[in-house]
Amino acid sequence: xxxxxxxxxDAAVAGEVPVGAVITLEGRVIATASNLTRTGxxxxxxxxxxxxxxxxxxxxxxxxxxxxxxxxxxxxxMCAGAIAxxxxxxxxxxxxxxxxxxxxxxxxxxxxxxxHHRPEVYAGLGEAEAAGLLRDFFRERRT
Amino acid sequence: xxxxxxxxxDAAVAGEVPVGAVITLEGRVIATASNLTRTGxxxxxxxxxxxxxxxxxxxxxxxxxxxxxxxxxxxxxMCAGAIAxxxxxxxxxxxxxxxxxxxxxxxxxxxxxxxHHRPEVYAGLGEAEAAGLLRDFFRERRT
Numbered sequence: 001x002x003x004x005x006x007x008x009x010d011a012a013v014a015g016e017v018p019v020g021a022v023i024t025l026e027g028r029v030i031a032t033a034s035n036l037t038r039t040g041x042x043x044x045x046x047x048x049x050x051x052x053x054x055x056x057x058x059x060x061x062x063x064x065x066x067x068x069x070x071x072x073x074x075x076x077x078m079c080a081g082a083i084a085x086x087x088x089x090x091x092x093x094x095x096x097x098x099x100x101x102x103x104x105x106x107x108x109x110x111x112x113x114x115x116h117h118r119p120e121v122y123a124g125l126g127e128a129e130a131a132g133l134l135r136d137f138f139r140e141r142r143t
Numbered sequence: 144x145x146x147x148x149x150x151x152x153d154a155a156v157a158g159e160v161p162v163g164a165v166i167t168l169e170g171r172v173i174a175t176a177s178n179l180t181r182t183g184x185x186x187x188x189x190x191x192x193x194x195x196x197x198x199x200x201x202x203x204x205x206x207x208x209x210x211x212x213x214x215x216x217x218x219x220x221m222c223a224g225a226i227a228x229x230x231x232x233x234x235x236x237x238x239x240x241x242x243x244x245x246x247x248x249x250x251x252x253x254x255x256x257x258x259h260h261r262p263e264v265y266a267g268l269g270e271a272e273a274a275g276l277l278r279d280f281f282r283e284r285r286t
């Protein structure tokens with residue numbers, strides 16, 4: 001999660017909403033990403049999606065079975081859906097997102113009987129730091 | 144929707160689950176896509192995501208305000224989230240997807256109070272043809 005927080009900080013420096021994501025397989029980092037929606041002109045380029053695409057490309061396969069995703073913010077519905085589609089084994093996220101989250105808030109994507117794959121979910125690791133990065137980013141934008 | 148159905152047929156020929164998507168702006172086609180998850184080794188490469196990325200790149204902006212998305216199958220939670228994130232104005236889809244859909248089934252992504260943007264949704268146009276393509280595809284795979 002420390003690496004994901006560093007990637008979130010990189011995103012903030014680039015003027016992006018500070019979210020970072022890392023994918024590991026058997027303890028080894030196979031993909032890292034920062035949120036890239038603004039610089040990439042890509043509404044799908046949340047850190048999780050960018051990391052999932054990079055990991056799948058790196059492994060040369062569509063499914064990321066056995067992989068863990070570490071992200072600094074609760075995934076939105078799009079990213080939660082992608083995590084299920086990619087068969088990510090474990091999801092670790094730092095800060096909850098009551099306004100935009102899709103796992104413990106909103107659409108609660110993993111909680112429906114039709115969800116094809118439900119990862120193990122662990123929340124709260126590094127929460128204060130991740131939430132602080134977001135708070136500082138939006139505070140600066142408002143002033 | 145006719146073009147989206149042709150793209151779905153192209154997907155089937157390529158060995159992909161037959162789903163096609165088209166994005167229009169003021170009646171003009173600005174992006175087309177077939178489902179590419181297998182050939183691209185990319186679990187996020189549903190037709191909707193590929194089309195949204197292409198449209199945003201083509202317009203040079205992150206948000207697809209005023210754009211319409213035409214897709215042959217009810218979007219899953221990932222794609223519904225992407226449609227909301229991209230601020231697509233109108234969603235037209237052909238066949239419902241009781242097992243994997245995320246708009247009228249499952250996570251019902253647009254129905255939550257925290258959903259940042261809710262497109263107008265029109266279902267059923269070309270439904271029989273889209274459903275037939277999927278049925279034939281999976282029937283051939285099973286035999």
